[in-house]
Amino acid sequence: MGRFLFVISLQVSVLVTQAQNSCQTVEYMHQALLKSPDFVSRMMEIENFTQGYIRSHNATTSSNDDSGLVVIPVVVHILYNNTQQNISDAQVKSQIAVLNQDYIRRNADTVNTPARFKPVAADCGFQFELAKVDPNGYATTGIIHKQTDVQSFGLEDGIKFSSTGGDDGWDRDSYLNIWVGNLTNGFLGYSSVVGGPVANDGVVVLYNAFGVGGSAVAPFDKGRTTTHEIGHWMNLIHTWGDAFCGNDYVADTPPQQAADYGSPSGIIITCNNAPLGNMYQNYMDFSNDASMNLFTQGQKQRMIALFQPGGPHYAILSSTALTGIPLKDTLSADEGSGSGFSVSLYPNPSTDHINVNFSDNSVFGSELEIFNQLGMKLTSTIIEELNLSVNVSSFPKGLYFVRVNKAQGALIKKFIKL
Ligand SMILES: [Zn+2]
Incomplete structure (x- = not known):
């Protein structure tokens, strides 16, 4: 001492x-x-x-x-x-x-x-x-x-x-x-x-x-x-x-x-x-x-x-700071973080394709990502049209998250794959 x-x-x-x-x-x-x-x-x-x-x-x-x-x-x-x-x-x-x-x-x-x-x-x-x-x-x-x-x-x-x-x-x-x-x-x-x-x-x-x-x-x-x-x-x-x-x-x-x-x-x-x-x-x-x-x-x-x-x-x-999917969003659903646009997913649950519709073209050029429950990113694409169809037929059954990243903030929605 x-x-x-x-x-x-x-x-x-x-x-x-x-x-x-x-x-x-x-x-x-x-x-x-x-x-x-x-x-x-x-x-x-x-x-x-x-x-x-x-x-x-x-x-x-x-x-x-x-x-x-x-x-x-x-x-x-x-x-x-x-x-x-x-x-x-x-x-x-x-x-x-x-x-x-x-x-x-x-x-x-x-x-x-x-x-x-x-x-x-x-x-x-x-x-x-x-x-x-x-x-x-x-x-x-x-x-x-x-x-x-x-x-x-x-x-x-x-x-x-x-x-x-x-x-x-x-x-x-x-x-x-x-x-x-x-x-x-x-x-x-x-x-x-x-x-x-x-x-x-x-x-x-x-x-x-x-x-x-x-x-x-x-x-x-x-x-x-x-x-x-x-x-x-x-x-x-x-x-x-x-x-x-x-x-x-x-x-x-x-x-x-x-x-x-x-x-x-x-x-x-x-x-x-x-x-x-x-x-x-x-x-x-x-x-x-x-x-x-x-x-x-x-x-x-x-x-x-x-x-x-x-x-x-x-x-x-x-720390859960790296788990990929924000903990809060996995619990509290289909809300964004004040990013000023909306997204709808259908059909939900889906079997082979999930359709992603955007409210306006402000999302063009933004990235769309899909994660599984472990936070692993399965696919990503740049958004260039208001309606996207993503093939999920190879995904195992389970809960998935669609994340749209814009400069103003991310928006996350979830869907079920049957
Ligand atoms: Zn020093």
Whole structure:
């Protein structure tokens, strides 16, 4: 306990010297601790829980044998003050793709991991998917674009609340919230602290350090800022332990004196860490995006601990945000979400064809999809006429859902196949 408090006090002492053009999670943690001193005990509880998991895990297993993927539903809140900041859905998807490579070590630049670090490099087993169902049970793309009068957001979490020009987070037990916007002084991002207030939970990333292509600007244009911040969201600490030769509570990252910046090369010896040197290739250092390429087995254990029963992210494993068919719509029938058009289906029940009639041609160009009860998409088509006939003769008997996606919202109807 004493040691942990000591680390926190050191973190507070070094933050004034941190470069602005970087992650501000430590500064954010400092402010959170000032606001809520009780928070320290919650952090310590989680740290003890994590260390307990790691000890028992090491006692019962030999190495990297955790099986199965953890899929985390994501909602991205884009707050824009000008059109340049209103990044495209394609750019959001490019960020999700980066996460889905980095967190299972399928990133193309694993070849740049030095041989001395390859034995500890980890497939962490996490995948990320944009939410399909919103907190009210309606279909969603998992991406929110919202205009704001706020020119830039700081560490006081204004971006996370509609009342301060941001956007309210979705339930943290079902979604990982990612806010993207313009940040004060161009800092790259920050994460909430594990164990902090639920309404503030999630990560914040600068709009031009998010994703690949579009507004992303080198050297933070490969999506690694978000990889890094989600690492914090899963309780990882910077590789230098936020102190001079500090402790990141991970056994297989060498101690290092301080953050590495830019594009380091060769073996950098600090804190008696020969022969390995600083692990500046780690996602939790401050190197440029192109210089990062690994998490370690030890970091993986810290992250996985949070998803164990009793852990702070355990609940998200039960999220229904990805089930494809909005829960509410499966229960409450043939209503849309204020999309201004109507659809009729007949015959219902049907045997070989279902006819879909639209009230007006505003749906032309929209997508029509049919799902089964498990949320599996069976067919999709672009609507080009007011009357469609869909062949369902090959569908097994059961309940099906027709979803029409328009920009203003989705409309869902159900039918029975006999
Ligand atoms: Zn950081």
